[in-house]
Amino acid sequence: MAPLKALEAEYPILDPNFQAFCASHGIFSVEDFLIHDLYELAAFAEQQPTSEKLKQGITQVLSIIDTQHQPWLNGLELLDDALHNKHVLSTGREGIDLLLGGGLREGQLTEIVGPSSCGKTQVCLLAASNVATKQMGNVVYLDTGNSFSPQRIAQFVGHIAGCAFDEAGKRIFQRIMNSIVCHSVFDIFTMFNVLHRLVINFPSQLQKGGQVRLLIVDSISSLITPILGNSGSQGRALMISAGYMLKKLAHEHNVAVLVTNHTVGGERGIPKPGPWTDLEEHPTCEASTFW
Known part of the structure; x- marks a missing residue:
């Protein structure tokens, strides 16, 4: 997993505004999302003028985390x-x-x-x-x-x-x-x-x-x-x-x-x-x- 800044080129929704919002809550990488209260983060996002875009960014990071899981093998x-x-x-x-x-x-x-x-x-x-x-x-x-x-x-x-x-x-x-x-x-x-x-x-x-x-x-x-x-x-x-x-x-x-x-x-x-x-x-x- 990677710093959020490194993902911006592949996922434009994770733009500098999203990165700044996350940094204000001590989140700088995908790993940081694993140890953060996402309900609390989403609540803070709701209070921002760009709340919808911020919530899309949070969803995108969760999607990235989800793709890291290995497929089932028999x-x-x-x-x-x-x-x-x-x-x-x-x-x-x-x-x-x-x-x-x-x-x-x-x-x-x-x-x-x-x-x-x-x-x-x-x-x-x-x-x-x-x-x-x-x-x-x-x-x-x-x-x-x-x-x-x-x-x-x-x-x-x-x-x-x-x-x-x-x-x-x-x-x-x-x-x-x-x-x-x-x-x-x-x-x-x-x-x-x-x-x-x-x-x-x-x-x-x-x-x-x-x-x-x-x-x-x-x-x-x-x-x-x-x-x-x-x-x-x-x-x-x-x-x-x-x-x-x-x-x-x-x-x-x-x-x-x-x-x-x-x-x-x-x-x-x-x-x-x-x-x-x-x-x-x-x-x-x-x-x-x-x-």
Whole structure:
């Protein structure tokens, strides 16, 4: 989903007047509508000179939200899609792939959970390097904690590709490194915007043969924890929207999505995943398992 301003070209009803009205109520994006009292918003619209046009704009945004829902699929259709379209991407470590049932599956979202400093980011860097090198695909890395290391990526790529230090080897190394794109994302709304731009660019990427095979969010907890600090339901709504958007992107564009999350204290002191939403794969990260 996107900022309202980005939708104006496609939906003229969402003009600057409508955007200004929404901004006066703290609404700047489609996501904001999900956590706002729409009955109250419509009541405010009634008091404006352009009330009918404003209400048409509200209806248009609701229509956009409605189109985001996936169509119903029966079991046979889902199985056929899994068999023919959902390939498995190796993380670069046999033990991790074994825990994941073969690796990272295209069209699905995989969550790796573990305490701080257990190696989650290293798994992400390794997976990015391996997919870019062996699967010949692009990788988008959303770094929420300033933990992305291009030096570590270069080490992994050099080891996996085994490039010689001649001109041909340097070109191969450069191509692989250029196929891993990192975005610094420090709040959930920035993540929504980056994902929206990514979806818009998918058609042109396919035409150029540069398909994104893997999307990494390291870590989702850095984005979710701050929005759950308030007492209302807005944080939970945004959390659910983030999970839904990532799953939808994975399914519709056949991308493997890898998300890391931290652990929190559970019942009787047993660690459990931090606040998030039900995801596809859910292994627990332990340094002894991976390294």
